[in-house]
Amino acid sequence: MALRRLLALLFVAAVSHNAAAQTWPTKPLRLVAPYAAGGPIDISARLLAAKLQESLGQPVVVENRPGAGGNIGVELIAKGPADGYNLVMSAIATLAINPSLYPSLPYDPLKDLRHVTLLVQVPNVLIVNNELPAKNVKELIALAKQRPGKLDFGSGSSGSTGHLAGEMFKMMTGTFMVHIPYKGSAPALADMMGGRIHLMFDNLASALPSIKSEKVRALATTTLKRSSFLPELPTLEEAGLKGFDMTTWWGVSVAAKTPQAVVERLSGDILKAMDAADFKERLRNMGSEPPAVRTPEQFTTFVASELKTHTELVKRSGAKAD
Amino acid sequence: MEGIFGNLAIGFTEVFKLQAITIAGMTMTLPFNILMCLIGVLLGTLIGVLPGIGPVATIAMLLPVTFNLAPIAALIMLAGIYYGAQYGGSTTAILVNLPGESSSVVTCLDGYQMARRGRAGPALATAAIGSFFAGCVATMVVAMFAPPLAEVALKFGPAEYFSLMVLGLVAAVVLAAGSLIKAIAMVILGLLLGLVGTDVNSGVLRFAFGISEMADGIGFVTVAMGMFGICEIIANLEQKEKREVFTSKVGSLMPTRDDFKRMVAPILRGTVLGSCLGILPGGGALLASFGAYTLEKKVSKNSHEFGKGAIEGVAAPEAANNAGAQTSFIPLLTLGIPSNAVMALMIGAMMIQGIAPGPQVMTERPQLFWGMIASMWVGNLMLVILNLPLIGMWIKLLTVPYRYLYPSILLFMAIGVFSISNQPFDCFLMAMFGLLGYVCVKLGCEPAPMILGFILGPLMEENLRRAMLLSRGDPWVFISPSKPISMGFLIASVLLLVIIALPALRKKREEVFVEEPKA
Numbered sequence: 001m002a003l004r005r006l007l008a009l010l011f012v013a014a015v016s017h018n019a020a021a022q023t024w025p026t027k028p029l030r031l032v033a034p035y036a037a038g039g040p041i042d043i044s045a046r047l048l049a050a051k052l053q054e055s056l057g058q059p060v061v062v063e064n065r066p067g068a069g070g071n072i073g074v075e076l077i078a079k080g081p082a083d084g085y086n087l088v089m090s091a092i093a094t095l096a097i098n099p100s101l102y103p104s105l106p107y108d109p110l111k112d113l114r115h116v117t118l119l120v121q122v123p124n125v126l127i128v129n130n131e132l133p134a135k136n137v138k139e140l141i142a143l144a145k146q147r148p149g150k151l152d153f154g155s156g157s158s159g160s161t162g163h164l165a166g167e168m169f170k171m172m173t174g175t176f177m178v179h180i181p182y183k184g185s186a187p188a189l190a191d192m193m194g195g196r197i198h199l200m201f202d203n204l205a206s207a208l209p210s211i212k213s214e215k216v217r218a219l220a221t222t223t224l225k226r227s228s229f230l231p232e233l234p235t236l237e238e239a240g241l242k243g244f245d246m247t248t249w250w251g252v253s254v255a256a257k258t259p260q261a262v263v264e265r266l267s268g269d270i271l272k273a274m275d276a277a278d279f280k281e282r283l284r285n286m287g288s289e290p291p292a293v294r295t296p297e298q299f300t301t302f303v304a305s306e307l308k309t310h311t312e313l314v315k316r317s318g319a320k321a322d
Numbered sequence: 323m324e325g326i327f328g329n330l331a332i333g334f335t336e337v338f339k340l341q342a343i344t345i346a347g348m349t350m351t352l353p354f355n356i357l358m359c360l361i362g363v364l365l366g367t368l369i370g371v372l373p374g375i376g377p378v379a380t381i382a383m384l385l386p387v388t389f390n391l392a393p394i395a396a397l398i399m400l401a402g403i404y405y406g407a408q409y410g411g412s413t414t415a416i417l418v419n420l421p422g423e424s425s426s427v428v429t430c431l432d433g434y435q436m437a438r439r440g441r442a443g444p445a446l447a448t449a450a451i452g453s454f455f456a457g458c459v460a461t462m463v464v465a466m467f468a469p470p471l472a473e474v475a476l477k478f479g480p481a482e483y484f485s486l487m488v489l490g491l492v493a494a495v496v497l498a499a500g501s502l503i504k505a506i507a508m509v510i511l512g513l514l515l516g517l518v519g520t521d522v523n524s525g526v527l528r529f530a531f532g533i534s535e536m537a538d539g540i541g542f543v544t545v546a547m548g549m550f551g552i553c554e555i556i557a558n559l560e561q562k563e564k565r566e567v568f569t570s571k572v573g574s575l576m577p578t579r580d581d582f583k584r585m586v587a588p589i590l591r592g593t594v595l596g597s598c599l600g601i602l603p604g605g606g607a608l609l610a611s612f613g614a615y616t617l618e619k620k621v622s623k624n625s626h627e628f629g630k631g632a633i634e635g636v637a638a639p640e641a642a643n644n645a646g647a648q649t650s651f652i653p654l655l656t657l658g659i660p661s662n663a664v665m666a667l668m669i670g671a672m673m674i675q676g677i678a679p680g681p682q683v684m685t686e687r688p689q690l691f692w693g694m695i696a697s698m699w700v701g702n703l704m705l706v707i708l709n710l711p712l713i714g715m716w717i718k719l720l721t722v723p724y725r726y727l728y729p730s731i732l733l734f735m736a737i738g739v740f741s742i743s744n745q746p747f748d749c750f751l752m753a754m755f756g757l758l759g760y761v762c763v764k765l766g767c768e769p770a771p772m773i774l775g776f777i778l779g780p781l782m783e784e785n786l787r788r789a790m791l792l793s794r795g796d797p798w799v800f801i802s803p804s805k806p807i808s809m810g811f812l813i814a815s816v817l818l819l820v821i822i823a824l825p826a827l828r829k830k831r832e833e834v835f836v837e838e839p840k841a
Contacts, residue, residue: 040670067538186666212680
């Protein structure tokens, strides 16, 4: 008797669970962008929200929760209800770099979050100021060896991908250059055009206009494959730095206990949006090429491997934050 | 010169172009771009008037909408929001002592005093006229000299910015003089508050007391709303009598002939100063309105009236602020470098449309470039036409009894502060700054020098440390002959200090930041 009641209960539970997933969403969703309004992650969140709103039939509200390098917004979702109504724009910073940068991160990027879809992958490019005699990566390495500690490389902030790419470059070439952190890459670019810093690893989207107008010179991309935006530009791997790979990426994550059916529906709808021509074009305008990583499982594996690489890198670079 | 007129002709043709637009199945021929400009400036005025809700949040929210527009229409509208907000921001500063953004802090000083004396109408009109004139002139500067001025902007590195900020701070201290010690103390308090948050170089958290909401520092709006808005409300509640309405006498709406005479020179000087500082992407525009006010205070023959409702104290900073807002498009349009958060958003809007901002925009898409510049002119004109009749309506607000006015102001402030990062914590912080502001008022310490220190401190520190990093720790970098700009600013700062050190000149030190003692 007890067994039958238990079975019946389990059955009911299973059915209602299923039903919940089928009727989801029944109320508006919120998509937390853990940065201030207006950055590339915020813009892509708003683009995605507009698309999801159509396919899910419920409003998707973008909520900016900036602070602590994005950790505040991600924590909100990681520790929030796992009902599928709370989404967050997660990124290389919050999932792969900050865990080693911040000694007391309030969430575990693998245990507290389910990773749904990788949305954007933007390569970094190695750019130098026009007055620098180095015309290619080899000459740059030679120059850095000839003038140890004399070259300055800028970055958007301490612990950014641009900073870590520079540290990786120093490690792999055995050179020493001084890191000059800025608040965002725009002022760093301005200082480079003014001839005050020598090189930087900047995200392709922000560097592209200056490269095209020849205000700065691009030497290489930091990804394993050449970028279709600058097909003539070699990769650092081609230039002899084997395995050099530093891509800025972001995507969508939810709380870890979110039902599988909801995660699948979300992932399906986001992928559908990403395959739509207009959305694809807009992401491309931000410097992104469609990621090969597509399913939630692939994305999770990707996050885990990025976390491992960057933990190592942060440790070696000596960067830290409280 | 002919080239310029040809280009402007392209621009105006683009702005007034008639387009066939299909709305809800009906196709109409409309001057669509000009309509977008109107919508932009209207929205901008509205958000400028609402305390705390700034152009950044508005433009970010509207971005997805603009993707379906033609690039030119989108940019015209977004730019309209930006400079429209500059207009609207002065309204609350004058009427209720609420600076919505850093540039309107100085407008509070004399604008609010004018309002208290029943001269809110002339103050608002002066702000609108000054802004209009400055906007027109600065737009012409953008049209004619954008590329060479962009080169000047590139001459400013960390050392130059640091020295410029030093000059700004010294000017604040030297010229603020109800009590010099108190002014210095307030500047230093501001500097200290500016240190809260993540250190740029090492990423270490400073003075955040483990509160993650403070990891990125204290927001300007939070401090300004508390120190000015809430503090003002508390101070007014103290008054036993005349608590019913703000002011019974509303006075005339328009400035008198004498007012016009007094505002001409300050507007001209403010326009020049604002246009110059606006070009600098690294925070020069922040100094524009403060600088213009300080300068005016020093050269005006009515300087004894400053802080008590001098019309020059409204005209100059408003002109400077709007001129700076227009010329800050120069680094964006010619170099692709955003000088502030709004400009960064404009870059985002352009990139999504497939336009890479930079010098090639001017040659590859002349319609877009010149269309945008022409739209600024038209937009400024619309703003002044829009705002002058509105003054009558704004002034009516002052006759609303306090018991309705204050709770609504408090509510709007809380909404505004909350909406910046969606953190309830910021509202509590604002309340605390309100209390601090009240204590300061009781001690005779005015908040303006503190706000200037708070704005400049972080920029100064950042640039100082960056300059030292670049020079590998050599302090001579600030006065080396290879950096004449930096050296010039520092020499000017020293001269200002000398002026204060000479007792004979001391009595000439005048009160910039000291407001009229509260009743």
